[in-house]
Amino acid sequence: MDDRKVLEELVRGLEFANQLRQVMINGKDNESSATTTTPFVQSLVKNVFRSFTNTLFLLDKYPSYEVSHTTKSEDSQESCKGFTTRNKRGYYKRKRNTQEWEEVSKTPKVDGHQWRKYGQKEILKAKYSRSYYRCTHKYDQNCQATKQVQRIQEDPPLYKTTYLSHHTCNDLLNYEIIPDSNNNSPSDTSILLSFNNTFPTPTKQECPFLSSFPSPISVKKLEEVIPASSSRHNNNVTLPPPDPWDVMSNSAMCDSVGLDDVNLFLDFDD
DNA sequence: GGAATTTGACCGTT
């Protein structure tokens, strides 16, 4: 069987589930409908996500899949961002690869991974500066995961996190592959792949195998308003925001995520 | 004293 086709089908399923989630989110905006439909529907959506992500994790064990989804940009990025030559300081590939996804949350939350801030820049036409983080295990485990955090809105505060490359380190605690908890409690509003979490972060946690999950999808937020003024040294974004793949595990372990906590849209590159 | 953060410089991309 063609792993890629299987994966594409799974991704399509995720997209549908995400669309359903969007419907739910819209429903939550309308408070009356939210109270009547969310517990059951949320549970269903969560289970759908759970099934898809579990399968995707399993697919990750297939080397052929990894190869088929290694893009040119990834290859070049590897060579560029690896900084094999010390003199090539700042040598990188600006063009984003396909293993990139974004998340928008109301708070810069803590995720399970350990991040090291390595830079902060003022971005043109952006009101707030952008912070750059790399995985703490970049050198000891050659983990290439990086992320960028930028505040995009003042009131209410909104933060955009852009993840580039998934973790390859073992920075995560043990994680059981998403068990079918059959948890349909009304308070359970989390969703796998919600790319967000709210629970307090243990210093170290999560699952090693999750960290090596290759993301074949890119996630884009559809709209973003960035005021055209500039301010420097915004220290509001010092807490490491969540890592999507952590969140998947986190959601599985601790279902405490609000659906409206994330404004996320999936987009799939062909 | 080691680890993490800050911040100006560097440098490839656009």
Next chain:
DNA sequence: AACGGTCAAATTCC
């Protein structure tokens, strides 16, 4: 030339 991602020395934190 401007922009933005990264480096690395200086500084701060624990």
